[in-house]
Amino acid sequence: MANALLDLFLSLLLIGSSPWMEREMAGVVIDVHTIELWEGLVAVRDNVLVVVEFASTSCVPCRDIVEDYAKLAAKYTDARFIRADTRRLPEVASRLGIKIEPTFVLFRNGARIYQLIGANMEELDRQIQLHE
Numbered sequence: 001m002a003n004a005l006l007d008l009f010l011s012l013l014l015i016g017s018s019p020w021m022e023r024e025m026a027g028v029v030i031d032v033h034t035i036e037l038w039e040g041l042v043a044v045r046d047n048v049l050v051v052v053e054f055a056s057t058s059c060v061p062c063r064d065i066v067e068d069y070a071k072l073a074a075k076y077t078d079a080r081f082i083r084a085d086t087r088r089l090p091e092v093a094s095r096l097g098i099k100i101e102p103t104f105v106l107f108r109n110g111a112r113i114y115q116l117i118g119a120n121m122e123e124l125d126r127q128i129q130l131h132e
Helices: 002-015 019-025 035-043 060-064 066-075 090-095 121-131
Strands: 029-032 049-055 080-085 103-108 111-117
Touching: 029 035, 029 066, 035 049, 035 080, 035 090, 049 066, 049 121, 060 066, 066 080, 066 121, 103 121, 111 121
Parallel strands: 029 080, 049 080
Antiparallel strands: 049 103, 103 111
């Protein structure tokens, strides 16, 4: 219950974010494990590029790229970086057809604009730059 309340509080802060809050969250990877937080961060129509890594704790390549993904978040501070746990959000993964981890999906205004399967961080970097 406490985690759900914390997630809801964070999503409300981000939806109604101020310039101060946006600066504080720049360069941060946000772990998402509730539908409410997912909707508040991805489905929101604020014209921000949202980069989502679908991963799980059992995925070895996902663990190997944690630092690289954080570096991309620090590089592209105008984008929102999210890590979605497929074990905690199976309905989201299923709805989007996510079957392999890691899978990266880029969203803008709630719409999927690009998808990359696998841990190809160079290609992810290129696509973020292209869609930023």
